[in-house]
Amino acid sequence: MLIFIENTPRAYAWGSTEALPDMLGTAPTGEPQAELWLGTHPGSPAHVAKATPVQHTLIDLVESDPDRYGVDGGPLPFLLKVLAIGAPLSLQVHPDRDQAAAGFAAEEAAGVPRDARERNYCDPTHKPELLVALSEVTALSGFRDLANAREDLLLLAAAARELGLTDGAEGFERAACRLVGRDAGELRRDFLTWVFTRDTCITAALACLAEVLAAAEAGDIGFWERALEEGTIDPDRLAALRALAAAHPSDPGVLVSLLLHLVHLAPGEAIFLGAGQIHAYLSGVAVEVMASSDNVLRAGLTQKHIDIEELCRIVNTGELVDPRFPSERLDHGLIAWRPEVPEFQLMRARVREADAETGSGFSDADAATRIDLPAPSPVVLVVTAGKVRIERPDAQPSEVVSARRGQSLYVSAGEPICITGHGEVFLATVGHDER
Known part of the structure; x- marks a missing residue:
């Protein structure tokens, strides 16, 4: 099934007041809008858009039929986000698997409420993440x-x-x-x-x-x-x-x-943040995918909880040679970023209509007239430019959609999907080793 999903942007102080409303086609509220979460993380699960009079989240969808809609009978192991960075984020690092599991267990045993300000470990899982710039992005990344x-x-x-x-x-x-x-x-x-x-x-x-x-x-x-x-x-x-x-x-x-390295990413360039890598995003608009976790240890540039002792225990103090993470070309119009983590990979598809004017923010030379993409595991996608048609072969009505800039879809595991139209789509799914 191809299911439209949506969410309310998270209003963190560092968010932009204009960027996410511009992408989503909504009126600015005057308040900062920082992150759009598209996944099953309980902190802000995406909602099935206009499905029924009663609101359903992606968590509800997966729990209704875990084998059909989940991954290995459980929630999505990845979380796709759109970031609108209007002011610097905190300096931060994320734990590895063992550190996350141990830290979470210790705080649970100590009775620290999960929503407490002083809580370091909200999840028992690690949080590697990959960011791809939509506009020029400035970041601090690695020593x-x-x-x-x-x-x-x-x-x-x-x-x-x-x-x-x-x-x-x-x-x-x-x-x-x-x-x-x-x-x-x-x-x-x-x-x-x-x-x-x-x-x-x-x-x-x-x-x-x-x-x-x-x-x-x-x-x-x-x-x-x-x-x-x-x-x-x-x-x-x-x-x-x-x-x-x-x-x-x-x-x-x-x-x-x-x-730290000061990095300027042009649109389409990426950085990968592995366990312990200290970083802070400073400005720009980007797509980000990560393991479905919200574990953050902070070291300044924030009014939130700072735990320098714990951060210094898990930070990777080695020198980072090159903060950028390369993409690989899968086909004409299709590239992917595939770090060595099982939870996620991110793809970018660009399509064009042969007789259409460009006008989508990228060159026709970057785009294909049609992209066929396997979907053996669930996919979450967001359209970042233009308008596209997504369908499965011999599709029933529930397997054909047209989506414009700012709209997002959950795609259940199954037959390949075909992308046509004139636009750009970012697609997150499980890691390359898990496909």
Whole structure:
């Protein structure tokens, strides 16, 4: 069966006020709308759209016939989301399988309510995730070379000294000194622990950061202009620091950001976040798929619960060589992202009508006139551009739909599906090894 599904976007503070309403064809409410969840996670299960007078969720559908609608007789192991990032998210990491199971069991045994603010482990499962940009997306993802972080901290120190901000300069210098001399992984973990002690030098550095960045932007620091000309300073890094300092003044996570890769994803580029990889999304619109879990350990840039000790226990302190995750071409118009996890893979299908004008945000050369896709396991899809027709061979009426931008479908396991029309579709299903 092909079943339209829908959900109410989650109104987190970092959401955009315009992006999701624009995609869904709804009126903006003036409030931030951050995430659209399309799956069976109990935190916000998708609903069967306009099916009956009584609202049914995808959980209800799966429970009505687990063998027909579920995966291995249970809920969907993946969760598809659309993200609209209007402000920086928290710095965070996700646990691996064993850490998630142990953490969940310990908090259950301790009687910590699952909706408690101080709860770290809401689910007994891990949360690997993959994000694909729909617009340009900016993110912090994984640790970079410590030498680059030290250079940036020392440049900030020099700028502070030129402005006569001695205490702030000494704070940046002390931070830089903590990134020298021992195993890189130990230095990163110790830096995370130290920066959240809110030592007076950290407070001083953060207090002068906005002034340093404003003076740099105004051209009031002579050596800074020379450093920009020589390429010593990354203008994108400065822009990210300004955004973080404006959104979270005095938050130590702003300094932690200097240890991480700053990534700019063009539409269609992706990053994969494995267990323990520290990250934060800063801006943009994206499709995201993950194991169906909401386990998050936070390290700043948030008003939510922070547990630095637990985060430092599970964080992967190794250097990440390349944050981007490559796609593979399956057929003309069809690409996939297939990380080595059994819960999910993500595909992007682009189709066109031979005699239609482009107008869908991508080149006709990227699209096929028809895409046939196996569906041995359930599929959840969202249309991100144009309008498409989805059907099964020799289809009954319940197996043929037309869907426009912003609409989503649940597709039960069974015969292949055929996609035609003129548009773009993202499709999530179980991992490649499980198909």
